[in-house]
Amino acid sequence: QKEVEQNSGPLSVPEGAIASLNCTYSDRVSQSFFWYRQYSGKSPELIMSIYSNGDKEDGRFTAQLNKASQYVSLLIRDSQPSDSATYLCAVEYSNYQLIWGAGTKLIIKP
Amino acid sequence: ETGVTQTPRHLVMGMTNKKSLKCEQHLGHNAMYWYKQSAKKPLELMFVYNFKEQTENNSVPSRFSPECPNSSHLFLHLHTLQPEDSALYLCASSQEGDGELFFGEGSRLTVL
Numbered sequence: 001q002k003e004v005e006q007n008s009g010p011l012s013v014p015e016g017a018i019a020s021l022n023c024t025y026s027d028r029v030s031q032s033f034f035w036y037r038q039y040s041g042k043s044p045e046l047i048m049s050i051y052s053n054g055d056k057e058d059g060r061f062t063a064q065l066n067k068a069s070q071y072v073s074l075l076i077r078d079s080q081p082s083d084s085a086t087y088l089c090a091v092e093y094s095n096y097q098l099i100w101g102a103g104t105k106l107i108i109k110p
Numbered sequence: 111e112t113g114v115t116q117t118p119r120h121l122v123m124g125m126t127n128k129k130s131l132k133c134e135q136h137l138g139h140n141a142m143y144w145y146k147q148s149a150k151k152p153l154e155l156m157f158v159y160n161f162k163e164q165t166e167n168n169s170v171p172s173r174f175s176p177e178c179p180n181s182s183h184l185f186l187h188l189h190t191l192q193p194e195d196s197a198l199y200l201c202a203s204s205q206e207g208d209g210e211l212f213f214g215e216g217s218r219l220t221v222l
Contacts, residue, residue, distance in 0.1 A: 004152070032209050043200055043213035044153075088153070096141060096165055096207035100152040 002027045004091050006101035015110050019076040023089030023101055026070070032092035033065055033072045038103065039085045048074060079108045112136055116201050116214035123191065124222050131186040131217045133201030141207055142184040144176060147198040147216070159184060160207070191221045 003026045013019040021035075032051050036044035050056045050063040050072065062075040072091075076083055089101040114135045123129050135142060144156040156170045159178040173195075175187040184201055198218050202211040 008150070034209050036211075043216050044211075045213065046210055049210060090153075090209065092209045096143075096158045096160065097155065098153075098209055098211075102150060102152045 002093055002099050004089055004099045004101040006087075006089050006104045008102060009105040010107050011104055012107045012109055013079050015079060015081060015108055017079055019079045019083065019106055019108070021074040021076075021087050021089075021104050021106065022071060023073065023091075024071045025089075025091045025099070027091065027093060027099070028067075028070065030091045030093065033063070034090040034092075034098070035061075035063060035072075035074045036088040036090060037085045038088060044088055076106075081108045081110055084108045114201055114203055114212050114214035116199075116217050118217060119215060120218045120220075122220045122222065123188070125191060125193070127191075128187070128189040130188065131199055131201075131219075133184040133186075133214055135182055135184075135201075135203040135212070135214075137203055137205075137212060139203035139205050139212070140181050141204045142178060142181070143202040143204070143211065144184065144186050145200040145202060145213075147200055153200070156186075158207075188219075191219075193221050195219065196221045 005024045035048040038044040048063040050065045056063045060077045064073045086103040086105045088103045090098040141160045146154045157176040158165045177185040198216045200216045201214040
């Protein structure tokens with residue numbers, strides 16, 4: 001069974017600190033990995049995609065991928081209260097098919 | 111209108127009713143999806159259409175019936191649902207199957 005695991009949280013981080021969100025996956029052949037953000041009562045929105053081992057930076061967000069260890073993480077620097085949301089990790093299983101984690105709820109405390 | 115729009119946003123129906131959810135995308139994408147989101151559970155892919163052709167049907171009960179008349183519109187026809195079908199139903203679109211999905215705001219369904 002192909003799975004994506006995330007700690008459900010909530011993860012509480014002080015404003016201005018670094019928030020670190022982690023995700024592990026079971027399918028070794030997966031090549032594409034995504035982080036989506038979902039605000040309460042809203043739909044998911046894509047914030048980062050990563051396809052190669054290493055780090056990918058976009059503004060305050062950094063995605064990290066380690067295929068050998070089968071984990072992908074998302075770092076949020078200088079966390080803001082507006083970053084409070086549920087973060088969903090998704091891993092491509094095949095064309096058109098993503099396997100989703102249940103999400104980590106992040107709370108940024110002012 | 112821009113992005114992906116879904117109607118209705120909220121729907122309450124009895125177990126014997128027939129209703130439909132509608133989705134429209136204005137992004138020029140060629141793939142459209144129906145997902146089910148239940149509390150504390152991962153998103154569940156229900157159906158995928160690529161250029162109007164259904165490419166995935168993840169063992170969804172027949173009381174859910176999708177329809178894709180063209181690459182911009184997607185419907186989910188509902189009949190004789192069960193209370194456990196109560197959930198948020200999300201429509202999404204993408205260019206090819208690249209995993210970069212654009213979601214609509216969802217239709218919150220309650221089955222009494």
